[in-house]
Amino acid sequence: xxxxxxxxxxxxxxxxxxxxxxxxxxxxxxxxVQQLEKAGIKTERFNLSSNPQAFIENTAVNKLLMSKGxxxxxxxxxxxxxxxxxxxxxxxxxxEKLDVKLTLNVAATSVKRPLRGFRLKNxxxxxxxxxxx
Numbered sequence: 001x002x003x004x005x006x007x008x009x010x011x012x013x014x015x016x017x018x019x020x021x022x023x024x025x026x027x028x029x030x031x032x033v034q035q036l037e038k039a040g041i042k043t044e045r046f047n048l049s050s051n052p053q054a055f056i057e058n059t060a061v062n063k064l065l066m067s068k069g070x071x072x073x074x075x076x077x078x079x080x081x082x083x084x085x086x087x088x089x090x091x092x093x094x095x096e097k098l099d100v101k102l103t104l105n106v107a108a109t110s111v112k113r114p115l116r117g118f119r120l121k122n123x124x125x126x127x128x129x130x131x132x133x
Contacts, residue, residue, distance in 0.1 A: 002041045002098055004033075006088070007061050007075040010049035029088055032102070039100045048073065 006029070033043045046054040048070070055061055060082055064072045068085075076084040078097055083089070095102050 002100075003043075003077070003079055004036055004041050004094075004098065005044045005046070005077040005080075007046045007055060007058070007073060007077075008048065009070055009073040011047050025088055028091075032091070032094060035102045036094075036098070036100065039098075039102070041098060041100060 011026075029045075033045060036043045048055060055065060058077075061075050061077075064075060064082070064085065072085045074084075074086070074088055075082060076089055083097060084093075089097065091102060094100070
């Protein structure tokens with residue numbers, strides 16, 4: 001079974017899509033995870049604030065975090081190997097690296113207007129003023 005694991009910065013909830021300020025990249029990643037799971041790929045997302053032990057237990061991720069700081073996050077692993085740091089893989093990169101068909105309609109660069117009731121910002125995690133943290 002193929003595996004896809006992402007070690008993410010500290011967020012107030014597991015997906016980071018809560019509160020009034022939704023990061024379009026986190027919204028895309030939630031969609032990606034759902035699609036990958038439907039395709040039979042084992043996926044895991046570890047949030048630094050809610051899963052700190054996962055960052056300690058993975059020695060490669062821990063070493064990166066200790067040497068480069070939180071700016072290295074997110075860290076993406078496929079089949080246990082680090083394939084990207086500092087950003088999320090694009091939909092095209094995921095299709096190529098996982099050899100899977102994805103029907104993802106949300107791309108971070110294509111979200112130009114806020115969803116009804118939400119204000120979109122390109123910031124990591126939740127807005128501290130959103131009330132969700």
